[in-house]
Amino acid sequence: MPDFYINPETCSKCGNCVEVCPALVLKKSENKIEFKDDFLHLCLGCGQCMAVCNTKSVFAKGLKYEKDFFEFSDSNDFFSIVEHRRSVRRFKPKPVSKEEIEKILFAVSQASHGDSHHHVEVTVINNREKIMEALPLMSAFFDKLGGWLHNPIMRTMIKLKKGQHTLNTLNNHLLPRIEKGIYKEYSYEYDGITRGAHTLLIFHAHKDSEEHKEDSHIFVTFAALAAQALGLGATIIGLVPAALNKSKKLKKIFQIPENHDVVVSLIVGYPKYKYKRGIKRELKKVNWVS
Numbered sequence: 001m002p003d004f005y006i007n008p009e010t011c012s013k014c015g016n017c018v019e020v021c022p023a024l025v026l027k028k029s030e031n032k033i034e035f036k037d038d039f040l041h042l043c044l045g046c047g048q049c050m051a052v053c054n055t056k057s058v059f060a061k062g063l064k065y066e067k068d069f070f071e072f073s074d075s076n077d078f079f080s081i082v083e084h085r086r087s088v089r090r091f092k093p094k095p096v097s098k099e100e101i102e103k104i105l106f107a108v109s110q111a112s113h114g115d116s117h118h119h120v121e122v123t124v125i126n127n128r129e130k131i132m133e134a135l136p137l138m139s140a141f142f143d144k145l146g147g148w149l150h151n152p153i154m155r156t157m158i159k160l161k162k163g164q165h166t167l168n169t170l171n172n173h174l175l176p177r178i179e180k181g182i183y184k185e186y187s188y189e190y191d192g193i194t195r196g197a198h199t200l201l202i203f204h205a206h207k208d209s210e211e212h213k214e215d216s217h218i219f220v221t222f223a224a225l226a227a228q229a230l231g232l233g234a235t236i237i238g239l240v241p242a243a244l245n246k247s248k249k250l251k252k253i254f255q256i257p258e259n260h261d262v263v264v265s266l267i268v269g270y271p272k273y274k275y276k277r278g279i280k281r282e283l284k285k286v287n288w289v290s
């Protein structure tokens with residue numbers, strides 16, 4: 001069997017796998033679902049196409065239904081929330097209520113933080129129109145970034161300022177997607193950056209404030225789990241802070257002070273698709289010391 005394969009005998013052609021793929025690796029044509037050969041290198045190996053398939057007909061490179069997935073348990077506790085949580089990138093056109101967002105913010109307020117007077121602010125954009133206002137600028141930023149990443153002087157500057165690890169992420173993860181135009185197309189319903197979400201939470205703080213990066217990441221994790229517990233779907237979006245920190249105009253649209261460091265963002269909405277099974281994930285290494 002090839003690395004990427006759809007079993008034509010069993011595939012129901014529902015197209016759910018096409019919709020949930022974060023990297024647009026699959027397509028639905030008239031009477032079949034197929035992998036796009038020229039997008040295969042963008043596959044994250046996240047397993048969502050296989051987790052959502054009703055008939056176990058999709059096979060992505062390196063993943064097996066028996067080995068890499070699990071059946072959901074019946075429990076309704078924290079572990080059930082954890083096993084069901086996925087990064088959701090397709091939403092129903094149903095707005096999230098203020099009450100639900102307030103519950104998410106309550107969960108965030110209960111999170112650990114490094115300083116009793118923590119400095120992280122949350123900006124809530126509960127309005128697709130407002131997100132749409134920012135998308136052309138974000139998209140233009142990633143276009144420009146693609147150009148910089150082809151320029152040896154700019155690459156050296158990024159390396160000196162942000163470190164080799166950031167350059168690696170930009171090169172290996174972002175550039176191939178920029179080149180395929182994933183962040184170029186946006187509409188009211190869908191886009192490759194905020195994924196058509198109605199709600200966007202942005203975590204930011206004054207750039208000199210202590211431990212704001214650590215706190216923001218803990219806060220966003222609480223928010224994502226709270227969203228799952230409420231029957232909502234959420235995804236951490238690193239692209240939004242990357243663009244916001246480079247653009248005064250974008251910060252202005254979202255009313256974020258210019259001297260603030262935007263650390264992370266979370267899109268939230270009602271998930272359009274339900275996953276049929278969980279995806280096993282392995283920790284890099286566990287060292288038991290006795």
Ligand SMILES: Cc1cc2nc3c(=O)[nH]c(=O)nc-3n(C[C@H](O)[C@H](O)[C@H](O)COP(=O)(O)O)c2cc1C
Pocket residue numbers: 022044046085086087088089235236237238239240
């Ligand atoms: C720091 C961080 C930044 C991320 N940025 C994005 C993003 O910009 N766009 C996106 O679609 N997913 C983003 N993700 C989601 C990851 O792609 C996702 O968590 C990963 O593929 C694992 O899938 P899962 O969350 O469904 O288990 C981000 C996740 C993290 C932790």
